[in-house]
């Protein structure tokens with residue numbers, strides 16, 4: 001059967017999108033295992049999301065390197081085997097033909113919104129898709145100041161109509177996606193759909209969205225460990241985190257202003273999970289040589305009964321794109337299901353997947369898992 005759900009990547013030729021595309025093609029052809037695919041666990045599969053084979057991939061990017069070339073480079077870097085990249089070469093070429101040139105900060109925003117909406121509508125029509133889920137995996141942007149135009153939808157519409165360009169690019173894409181009837185997944189820490197004017201738009205057009213910033217490594221471990229200290233009544237005195245990474249993401253985060261988006265979203269949960277403010281310095285360094293690999297070193301200093309001082313350290317060495325890619329597919333499938341059953345607004349139940357979850361729900365991984373399972377049971381029972 002032909003795929004019925006579109007998955008549209010913003011940043012379609014980046015490491016995460018390319019790995020997710022290789023993964024989707026490999027899963028569909030039965031060439032790899034479902035390791036890392038949360039949606040295929042029995043507790044989540046009850047939601048009855050579309051299968052990976054039901055997804056048709058397209059997207060926007062601003063670089064010209066073809067998807068097969070990007071896949072070869074990732075295979076060279078050890079993210080997956082070169083045989084796998086070769087086995088899905090034809091599929092990658094087909095996806096590549098569906099990648100449109102993205103918009104940039106130099107484009108006028110009214111025209112750029114129209115172009116993105118037109119590309120999305122064209123993709124849906126050309127392949128007779130029932131729905132298209134837009135997933136932002138583009139380069140991280142710095143945080144923005146919330147101006148009156150970004151706080152209120154009507155003010156934003158007036159500014160756009162007057163030919164102004166008030167939106168950061170991630171939010172421009174989210175705006176165009178909502179206007180084209182597409183739910184959005186914000187996998188990056190960029191502003192995207194989180195600006196108040198954008199959340200109002202999602203409510204107004206009745207679309208679901210999920211975000212933000214995929215929780216794939218150090219923050220994932222933190223959100224599993226912090227509740228342990230809290231529920232054992234151990235007092236965490238400080239939690240210092242040091243990250244080193246390469247790749248395109250590492251290069252973008254080498255800019256200290258852009259890195260603020262990441263350090264803010266990574267730092268959000270600790271106080272909430274520990275029940276009190278804790279000194280938690282967090283540092284990110286770009287080490288080109290590490291390529292797609294990331295090393296995080298955390299040092300937790302804590303206090304037990306009678307004030308006894310102790311510490312714990314962990315080192316996480318992850319391949320970021322291999323950790324992120326299955327989550328991207330999970331999110332596209334679950335958000336597609338949410339749209340099918342008529343959900344709208346921020347999907348708090350998907351907080352399990354994010355460093356800075358939008359909507360209701362906390363940061364504690366166990367609590368997030370229970371909320372996700374309950375939501376999946378609920379939406380699995382609808383229509």
Ligand SMILES: NC(=O)c1ccc[n+]([C@@H]2O[C@H](COP(=O)([O-])OP(=O)(O)OC[C@H]3O[C@@H](n4cnc5c(N)ncnc54)[C@H](O)[C@@H]3O)[C@@H](O)[C@H]2O)c1
Nearest residue numbers: 011013014015016061102138139140188214248249320324
């Ligand atoms: N890998 C992980 O574990 C992980 C976890 C959480 C969040 N993220 C986020 O995912 C994003 C992607 O990470 P990556 O490693 O794939 O980075 P990457 O640099 O490899 O890919 C980013 C892609 O975005 C494209 N892009 C830039 N500007 C664009 C525009 N205006 N329109 C369309 N495309 C544009 C770039 O050309 C590039 O191909 C980053 O923001 C990162 O912070 C990654």
